Amino acid sequence: MxxxxxxxxxxxxxxxxxxxxxxxxxxxxxxxxxxxxxxxxxxxxxxxxxxxxxxxxxxxxxxxxxxxxxxxxxxxxxxxxxxxxxxxxxxxxxxxxxxxxxxxxxxxxxxxxxxxxxxxxxRGEALGAICITEPGVGSDSAGMATRIATDAGTGDLVVHGIKRYISNAGVAEVYIVYGISDTDVPAQRGMTAVVVPGDAPGLSFPRSYTMMGRRGCVVGEVALDGVRVPADHILGEPHAGFRVMVGMFNLERILLGGAGLGLARAAFDIAREHARSRHSFGAPLGAKQLIWERIAELSWRLDAAELLTYRAARAHDDGCEGKALMREAAMAKLVATQTAVACADAAVQILGGDGLTKDFSRAEQLYRDARAMPIVGGTSEMAKYVIASRDLPDLHLDL
Ligand SMILES: Cc1cc2nc3c(=O)[nH]c(=O)nc-3n(C[C@H](O)[C@H](O)[C@H](O)COP(=O)(O)OP(=O)(O)OC[C@H]3O[C@@H](n4cnc5c(N)ncnc54)[C@H](O)[C@@H]3O)c2cc1C
The missing domain is CATH 1.10.540.10 (Acyl-CoA dehydrogenase/oxidase, N-terminal domain)
Structure with missing residues (x-):
């Protein structure tokens, strides 16, 4: 399979x-x-x-x-x-x-x-970052407070705002920053995405966070205090940043499908090996019905995650993009990341005390790492909203 x-x-x-x-x-x-x-x-x-x-x-x-x-x-x-x-x-x-x-x-x-x-x-000589989330908004990105204005004299874009929970903050050489550029229309028509080089005056990185997992990946704040970039640093058209964001989310979510699958597989292998080698009450743990059933569930979850992830990736490569790809990307992300959490949780549980210490396996690390997955790149709740909005097109969900 x-x-x-x-x-x-x-x-x-x-x-x-x-x-x-x-x-x-x-x-x-x-x-x-x-x-x-x-x-x-x-x-x-x-x-x-x-x-x-x-x-x-x-x-x-x-x-x-x-x-x-x-x-x-x-x-x-x-x-x-x-x-x-x-x-x-x-x-x-x-x-x-x-x-x-x-x-x-x-x-x-x-x-x-x-x-x-x-x-x-x-070439891996530089890193990039994406700046959407702010102290006041995460899932509700349309409500962002960052503003992007055009300097009437020079045509430059001037950015003011604070972004947080930004992966690669301060270590990236290039940032894509989203901000509201027209406050008179809904964000879907009034948001702009701009490219900000890491050494731009006015760009700073006030703090980095100590996260529960993903240690080694820098996550922090990005402050933009009158950062100026030339007009040719807009991505796509002015005020059309929402479209850029949808395409970016599709990519991010399908990659998260791959990541969820990889982490899930690593946890599953640990759980399965322990279920085979650890004996309890006269037989291998895996021969006990409760453990056997849990292994079966992880196994079908893994296959579902794999099928949904590579279906979405294949659809992208066949030319499906933008809104047309959102449901498939959301399903891949939702199922693969929840599978990662399920597998990591089962690995810790099946290992018992060994699952809680760093001394015997990676289960505890995988457990901490996996927990971020249903939150980053759009939460599981937002993924469900995207999926059901296709199934109930005539209803407008009050988010
Ligand atoms: C490790 C890490 C790395 C990240 N990297 C980046 C990055 O590189 N760039 C970036 O821009 N952001 C990044 N983020 C931010 C991430 O995208 C947000 O955390 C995420 O979108 C959720 O936003 P929030 O944390 O503000 O939670 P909120 O939006 O405040 O949501 C809180 C909870 O409420 C739920 N919720 C919200 N609205 C509803 C609703 N209408 N109905 C039901 N439930 C709802 C959410 O699903 C969530 O469970 C990162 C976050 C983490 C933890």
Whole structure:
């Protein structure tokens, strides 16, 4: 059943990228998880970029001879996320965030802005970040307080606002910032997305957070105090940032499908191995009906997550995008991330005391890491809203 939706090239990529991460990421995983783990993340990002695995969606920046994939797409990027998250979700979220910045740049930025940023992002020499969430709004992004005004004299864009919970804050070299540019219309028609270089005057990073999991991935605040960028730093059209955001969310959610699947698989393997090797009341734990049933549930959840994730990725690669892809992307994200939480929780429970300590397995780390997944990239509740709004198109849900 595994890889049911993949063609030979994608299966080959999985084998190669799995071997690559076993060499380049696995030896760094402990350093990433330790306090101050970001330098180890940065090293792994550089190695992954040099190997060509960060350019799979970046068109002319992708070199077939690096990865052997001639016609790469989101199926391939999701495989990279899956294999990476099985070893380190902190590393995976760093590169997935960067890609979620790079792909809108490729699609919507001017040639000059693309030329400045895409090469370094594709090679893993730079990182990207996305700035949507604010102290006052998360799920309700249309209510954001950040303002983007046009300087009538110079035509520059001037950005004021505070963003929080921003992955790669302060360590990224390029930021996509969303703000309201026309307050007289709904945000869907009055939001603009701009590209802000990491060294722009007025850009600062007041704090980074100590998170429950994903240690090694930097998450912090981004303050924009009159940051100025030239008008050609708008992504797409002025006031059309919402469209850019929808495309970005689709990508982020499908990559989260891959990440959820990778983390879930790692947890499942730990749980299954313990169920086979640990004896209790005269038989292996896994032969006890309660444990047997739990393994069965994790197993079907994993298959469902895999099918939904690669269905969404394949739909994207077949040309489905924007609103048409939202439901499939939301389902992939919802099911794969809930599967990750279920598998990590079961791994801890089946290991008993061993599941609670760092001394015997990664179960406790996977448990902490997985918990972020149903919140980042749009919560499970928001994913359900997206799904049901397609099934009940004539009803307007009062969010
Ligand atoms: C580790 C991490 C990394 C992140 N990285 C980034 C990043 O790089 N860039 C970025 O912009 N953001 C990032 N975020 C922010 C993330 O996208 C938000 O946390 C998320 O969208 C939820 O927003 P919130 O935390 O403000 O919660 P809220 O929107 O305040 O929601 C709180 C709870 O209420 C629920 N809820 C809200 N509205 C409704 C409703 N109408 N009906 C039912 N339930 C509802 C939500 O589902 C949630 O469970 C990150 C967050 C974390 C934790």
């Amino acid at each position: 595994r890889d049911f939706l993949l063609d030979d090239a994608a299966r080959r990529l999985r084998a190669e990228v799995g071997a690559f991460f076993a060499r380049e990421l696995a030896p760094r995983a402990a350093a990433i998880e330790a306090d101050g783990g970001f330098p180890a993340v940065r090293e792994a990002v550089r190695a992954t970029g040099a190997a060509g695995y960060l350019s799979l969606l970046l068109g002319e920046h992708h070199r077939t001879e690096d990865t052997g994939v001639a016609d790469p797409g989101l199926v391939h990027a999701a495989i990279v996320s899956e294999e990476a998250a099985a070893l380190s979700y902190a590393f995976e979220s760093t590169i997935a965030t960067s890609l979620s910045c790079a792909l809108p740049l490729r699609r919507h930025a001017t040639a000059a802005v693309r030329a400045a940023h895409l090469g370094p992002l594709a």
